[in-house]
Amino acid sequence: MNLQLSHFSSAVLFGLFASVVFGITQRSTSREQIRYGLYCFAMFVGGVFVAGWAMWLLRR
Amino acid sequence: MANPSTSKEVAATQPVTAMSVIAPAIGWLIPGAGHLIQKRWVRGLLLMGSIVIMFLIGLAMQGRVYRPNGGDILDILGFVGDVGAGGLYIVTRAMDLGQGAVAHATADYGTKYIIVAGLLNFISAADAYHIAIGKKP
Numbered sequence: 689m690n691l692q693l694s695h696f697s698s699a700v701l702f703g704l705f706a707s708v709v710f711g712i713t714q715r716s717t718s719r720e721q722i723r724y725g726l727y728c729f730a731m732f733v734g735g736v737f738v739a740g741w742a743m744w745l746l747r748r
Numbered sequence: 749m750a751n752p753s754t755s756k757e758v759a760a761t762q763p764v765t766a767m768s769v770i771a772p773a774i775g776w777l778i779p780g781a782g783h784l785i786q787k788r789w790v791r792g793l794l795l796m797g798s799i800v801i802m803f804l805i806g807l808a809m810q811g812r813v814y815r816p817n818g819g820d821i822l823d824i825l826g827f828v829g830d831v832g833a834g835g836l837y838i839v840t841r842a843m844d845l846g847q848g849a850v851a852h853a854t855a856d857y858g859t860k861y862i863i864v865a866g867l868l869n870f871i872s873a874a875d876a877y878h879i880a881i882g883k884k885p
Contacts, residue, residue, distance in 0.1 A: 690808070690809075690849075690852070691805060691808035691854075692852070692854055693805075693809065693857070695857075698854065698857045698861075702860075705798040705799070705865075706798075706868060708795070708797075708798040709795060709798050709799065709868040709872060712791050712795060713795075713871050713874070713875040716884055716885055
């Protein structure tokens, strides 16, 4: 099997799985875990966009 | 300023139970199982799903699984990350998968997926230990 994902979908999937684990392991209550997981996911996806625009600016 | 003896006193008061040894060990071997044997069903299944799927996607992207005797320091670090996946790593090595494909641009992503899945499983096993000693609900 050969899975070919784009850069963006690879980064989003990576952020999704890592956020689930971070949320569960780094906070105690269910509410805090969900909030922290969503925060991590937003940071991952936000970081992808920031890095993307930074590389676009560097390329110009 | 913190009392330097405080952490030692806290560690001394926490009893070493069978669960505090078994939970992280089985959690390392089977991702999420350390939580499942402590009846944290939802957390365990979410951890298991995330780590196993991440590892399998890494393999499907033709990622490379590092060997213990890589020689290069980066290969050794890669091996430390990979071995965190426990049983997944053992099965993968036994089936001789994870050879890596330099021809694919996404294969490098796959390698990183596999390493990070192992590292996340280390965190998961540590969390199972914290639950076992009562440090976390």
